[in-house]
Amino acid sequence: MEIGNTKLTEISKPTNSEAQISHLALDIGGSLIKLVYFSTNSVDSSSSSNESLPASNGDRGRHVLEGKLHFAKFETEKINDCIDFIRSKQLLHTGPQQHGASGSAKCIIKATGGGAYKFPDLFKEKLGISLDKADEMDCLVAGSNFLLKAVHPEAFTYMDGQKEFVKIDHDDLYPYLLVNIGSGVSMIKVDGPGKFERVSGTNVGGGTFWGLGKLLTKCKNFDELLELSHQGNNRVIDMLVGDIYGGMDYTKIGLISTAIASSFSKVISDDKELKDYKSEDISRSLLRMISNNIGQISYLNALRFGLKRIIFAGFFIRGHADTMDTIAVAVHFWSKGEAKAMFLKHEGFLGALGSFMSYEKHGFDDLKVHQSVQQSPAGDDPPNGELNENQSIDCSVYLSQ
Numbered sequence: 001m002e003i004g005n006t007k008l009t010e011i012s013k014p015t016n017s018e019a020q021i022s023h024l025a026l027d028i029g030g031s032l033i034k035l036v037y038f039s040t041n042s043v044d045s046s047s048s049s050n051e052s053l054p055a056s057n058g059d060r061g062r063h064v065l066e067g068k069l070h071f072a073k074f075e076t077e078k079i080n081d082c083i084d085f086i087r088s089k090q091l092l093h094t095g096p097q098q099h100g101a102s103g104s105a106k107c108i109i110k111a112t113g114g115g116a117y118k119f120p121d122l123f124k125e126k127l128g129i130s131l132d133k134a135d136e137m138d139c140l141v142a143g144s145n146f147l148l149k150a151v152h153p154e155a156f157t158y159m160d161g162q163k164e165f166v167k168i169d170h171d172d173l174y175p176y177l178l179v180n181i182g183s184g185v186s187m188i189k190v191d192g193p194g195k196f197e198r199v200s201g202t203n204v205g206g207g208t209f210w211g212l213g214k215l216l217t218k219c220k221n222f223d224e225l226l227e228l229s230h231q232g233n234n235r236v237i238d239m240l241v242g243d244i245y246g247g248m249d250y251t252k253i254g255l256i257s258t259a260i261a262s263s264f265s266k267v268i269s270d271d272k273e274l275k276d277y278k279s280e281d282i283s284r285s286l287l288r289m290i291s292n293n294i295g296q297i298s299y300l301n302a303l304r305f306g307l308k309r310i311i312f313a314g315f316f317i318r319g320h321a322d323t324m325d326t327i328a329v330a331v332h333f334w335s336k337g338e339a340k341a342m343f344l345k346h347e348g349f350l351g352a353l354g355s356f357m358s359y360e361k362h363g364f365d366d367l368k369v370h371q372s373v374q375q376s377p378a379g380d381d382p383p384n385g386e387l388n389e390n391q392s393i394d395c396s397v398y399l400s401q
């Protein structure tokens with residue numbers, strides 16, 4: 001299936017059996033830098049010589065590259081690690097170059113996110129590359145549409161600890177609400193390929209969870225904070241409906257006794273200091289507060305536009321059970337089961353994928369990407385049951401002659 005048209009210059013043929021790496025694209029966010037790049041082992045002169053590819057009529061006579069899309073991420077504050085990675089992987093050696101120019105031509109890399117505006121000089125100075133800016137919202141939507149249409153298994157629902165992959169009917173994809181939870185949160189109504197509107201957002205997002213968590217606990221990194229929340233008990237910190245109603249439900253307005261009436265409010269009446277609270281409990285309360293709030297605002301925006309499907313993405317989620325559960329429950333509760341929360345395996349790479357696909361608009365030769373994609377290895381999750389968002393994607397890139 002053809003998802004996007006990408007224009008890049010042709011890639012030089014591999015001189016040995018090593019994977020050729022090319023087509024690097026970046027998403028430089030407020031918290032994390034995301035990279036997507038393509039690697040291939042084989043460069044054929046035409047699709048007719050590559051029997052493993054679907055030979056539709058339109059594909060005849062085109063160069064075909066079979067390979068993988070790879071994913072990597074770095075903390076934005078450690079941008080030099082990212083630069084070293086690009087250098088060490090030689091990600092620029094076979095990258096796109098200016099049309100018609102020689103090998104010494106300017107190297108241009110597609111980049112989205114605020115860092116494409118903030119760091120162009122650093123990339124120029126350290127790697128000699130120019131960043132070609134792609135709009136962040138365009139990229140998020142392109143990446144989301146690509147994943148939803150071309151990759152399976154990718155989208156899933158999460159309820160009562162159960163993950164259920166969903167195969168999306170291409171004719172029934174739009175409209176949907178895309179909620180990207182990065183440092184901040186963007187809510188985008190998607191009506192079709194390239195047809196969308198950013199309808200809302202909130203500054204209470206993933207950066208808020210990590211920022212407050214860092215202040216209130218001794219955690220040194222995000223994953224540690226997230227992991228701690230697993231072992232925590234939010235009832236120590238949060239005021240529940242039952243705390244207010246003497247252990248009873250408030251049935252008339254649909255609130256059970258264990259529902260959170262007010263996040264963090266129990267600490268007001270406790271005669272305790274911060275050091276007396278366990279980091280685990282603080283982390284759990286914080287995670288639930290942020291996730292619940294985002295779930296609720298998302299539902300309200302879905303309601304505004306009559307959208308039944310809400311896709312949650314961004315690296316705040318991290319395939320984390322409590323996060324997904326809280327968001328899914330919030331959407332289910334507020335919509336009375338009418339709206340559905342869905343999550344994505346490659347949740348944090350939408351912008352970078354969109355950036356990768358945006359080469360078509362500013363490219364040179366007519367290179368088309370046919371993302372006839374499977375997971376690698378074939379759809380299996382890692383044995384520990386964790387979702388591996390870094391999993392590479394097999395795909396085929398077609399270059400017009």
Ligand SMILES: Nc1ncnc2c1ncn2[C@@H]1O[C@H](COP(=O)(O)OP(=O)(O)OP(=O)(O)O)[C@@H](O)[C@H]1O
Pocket residue numbers: 028029030031032033075113114181182183184185205206207208209210222223313314315316317318348
């Ligand atoms: N290793 C990590 N370090 C820091 N934050 C992390 C890490 N892993 C996950 N996160 C979470 O992911 C969030 C960033 O997500 P994402 O990369 O999607 O957004 P971003 O592009 O950096 O932000 P924005 O789009 O707002 O500029 C962080 O705010 C934090 O909640």
Ligand SMILES: CC(C)(CO)[C@@H](O)C(=O)NCCC(=O)O
Pocket residue numbers: 029030114136182183184185186200201202203
């Ligand atoms: C500013 C961006 C778009 C940068 O990615 C993101 O952090 C965001 O959507 N923040 C929320 C801003 C708001 O709508 O209040």
